[in-house]
Amino acid sequence: MTNGDKKRKVIFDKFADNLKLLAELGLLPTITPKFERTYICPICLDHFSVEALDQTIKNPLTLEDAPPKSLGGKANSLTCKRCNNHCGQTIDYHLKERMRELDRSQFLPKTEFNAKFEHNGTTVQGTIRIEEDGKITAIHKNKTNHPTKLETFIKNILPDRIINLTFLKTPVDPFKLQLALLKAGFLMTFSKYGYSFILNPTYDRIRQQLQHPEKTSYPKEFWFQPLFPKEIYGVPFITEAGLEAILPIFSLTTKSSERPFATIIPLTIKPIEETILELKNRFEKSSEFSVTMDPMGPNVDYLTNVEAIKKMLTWIDSKKANGTQRKWNDKT
Ligand SMILES: [Zn+2]
Incomplete structure (x- = not known):
């Protein structure tokens, strides 16, 4: 049994x-x-x-x-x-x-979500992870992005630059x-x-x-x-x-x-x-x-x-x- x-x-x-x-x-x-x-x-x-x-x-x-x-x-x-x-x-x-979406929208620790990142006309996809201590990490994968585009995007990211974020919603x-x-x-x-x-x-x-x-x-x-x-x-x-x-x-x-x-x-x-x-x-x-x-x-x-x-x-x-x-x- x-x-x-x-x-x-x-x-x-x-x-x-x-x-x-x-x-x-x-x-x-x-x-x-x-x-x-x-x-x-x-x-x-x-x-x-x-x-x-x-x-x-x-x-x-x-x-x-x-x-x-x-x-x-x-x-x-x-x-x-x-x-x-x-x-x-x-x-x-x-x-x-919906519960996960609420966690993400409040940027609660231990959440992860997919987003689009836009800077200077270049848009790439990635994941944002909020760690337990509140530290925010952005992860961009080659698999989900055009390699040259991603390279240009990362090269241009310098301190104090503004990046536009669009959260990708799940169909709730x-x-x-x-x-x-x-x-x-x-x-x-x-x-x-x-x-x-x-x-x-x-x-x-x-x-x-x-x-x-x-x-x-x-x-x-x-x-x-x-x-x-x-x-x-x-x-x-x-x-x-x-x-x-x-x-x-x-x-x-x-x-x-x-x-x-x-x-x-x-x-x-x-x-x-x-x-x-x-x-x-x-x-x-x-x-x-x-x-x-x-x-x-x-x-x-x-x-x-x-x-x-x-x-x-x-x-x-x-x-x-x-x-x-x-x-x-x-x-x-
Ligand atoms: Zn029944």
Whole structure:
């Protein structure tokens, strides 16, 4: 068994047990798991048996990192290979490139980027490298330049001469990079709360959007860069009346930087657009974003603790039934 096999099996067991538990408690009235032990892919909702851990079959269950591994994330759930390939490669790339682009634009140490250098009418290509101590080095390769041109360029570079620099941009799709944030937030929610509410049709919009990254169907303003202390990072609930939502908060790390992100995942009580609008209005009122949040007890296991699961679902239901009348006190 490889390390990957072991990791997949542990995650499969955790979520298959959670699904079984919820089904036995009668909390999934519309879902009948297809197998004795079933894992449902949170993105396409296909049912998989333990056989799907065999990586040689056509569409096995694969490790999913949320946020992406390349930005410091860890594997915390499984998605089927089809979903993983489709949403992973096509959207995560744009988030990673954007983070690197931000590092470069701030000239952060340990960054490297391609640029065009122009002096006295001669243009050459090269790479700029910012070292750990902030020293900037320009590298010109014969391979990417006309040798005579490069020679003339270098000969003419004397101290105090001005060189014009044009940065060569990587093709980042601004919508896809946001989808990568949505996927990270959605899968972090699944990883923390299991199947308790994620199978609800409310989340089909997120699933549809992730499966069809070419078509824009989800609102774009579901994320922001928070200034919360690190202790709150995780998957808290915003419990404040009128603003109720799930708020996965995580940091994206590169060689040179660490940036916090928060994504708004709606509850099953109202459309995402309403939640976003309410939070936006709140932002406009005060630049400091302080709302009542329930960190949902870092020590409470929402996959196995029946009391905690029921309390959470009762709270969500109470919001649906009579708006903001009932208060929820989580003392577990
Ligand atoms: Zn899938």
